[in-house]
Amino acid sequence: MNLNNIAIFCGSSNGANESYVKAANDMGKFLALTNRKLIYGGAKVGCMGELANASLTYHGHVIGVIPQKLVDVEIAHEDINELHTVADMHERKAKMAELADGFIALPGGAGTLEEWFEVFTWLQLGYHKKPCGFLNINGFYDPLISMLENTVKEGFMKKSYLDLIIIDPNPKSLIEKMEAFEMNSISKW
Ligand code: AMP
Numbered sequence: 001m002n003l004n005n006i007a008i009f010c011g012s013s014n015g016a017n018e019s020y021v022k023a024a025n026d027m028g029k030f031l032a033l034t035n036r037k038l039i040y041g042g043a044k045v046g047c048m049g050e051l052a053n054a055s056l057t058y059h060g061h062v063i064g065v066i067p068q069k070l071v072d073v074e075i076a077h078e079d080i081n082e083l084h085t086v087a088d089m090h091e092r093k094a095k096m097a098e099l100a101d102g103f104i105a106l107p108g109g110a111g112t113l114e115e116w117f118e119v120f121t122w123l124q125l126g127y128h129k130k131p132c133g134f135l136n137i138n139g140f141y142d143p144l145i146s147m148l149e150n151t152v153k154e155g156f157m158k159k160s161y162l163d164l165i166i167i168d169p170n171p172k173s174l175i176e177k178m179e180a181f182e183m184n185s186i187s188k189w
Contacts, residue, residue: 003178003179006102007100009103009104010051010108011111012043021047024050024054024106025050025051027135028052028054028055028060029054029055036060036175040052044077065099093115101130107140116134129182131166135169135174141167148162
């Protein structure tokens with residue numbers, strides 16, 4: 001499967017370690033150089049802004065989706081190719097999910113996690129068959145992966161679902177793995 005349109009969830013902050021901003025830049029550049037469209041939250045702040053600017057610098061196509069309430073707070077990025085201003089968070093996530101062929105979380109906060117978990121749980125439930133990955137920079141997602149392993153160990157999630165999550169520290173190899181992804185017929189219920 002070719003992933004031409006990739007939704008990226010990432011922090012509206014820069015994070016405490018410079019490797020996070022670098023990761024956002026590397027990902028934005030990689031998407032542009034491989035002619036992939038970036039779909040993201042439409043903000044100019046933090047890693048989100050870095051990601052979009054890196055893509056634009058390398059002539060990538062950037063689509064932002066931002067709720068009206070956040071246009072001023074997160075500073076809507078006016079220089080991207082398409083900026084969709086939507087009514088609320090639900091519309092934002094629905095629009096991003098509709099436009100994307102796959103989903104990646106870079107390091108981020110509660111917003112990033114919430115967005116990623118929603119699309120991952122939709123995959124589990126069979127609402128879509130699109131790959132979900134983590135760009136695991138600086139081992140940022142290791143504690144979360146341990147938590148998910150604990151949910152398997154304690155009988156709340158099938159191991160086959162944990163195995164669906166694609167984890168890699170490098171944009172190129174992460175996206176290659178995501179392109180090889182095929183949702184099999186595992187059924188949650
Ligand atoms: P954060 O990771 O908390 O810095 O947030 C990253 C992005 O996620 C920001 O654009 C937030 O507006 C967004 N966000 C926060 N909460 C939600 C939510 N419930 N649904 C969708 N996006 C959210």
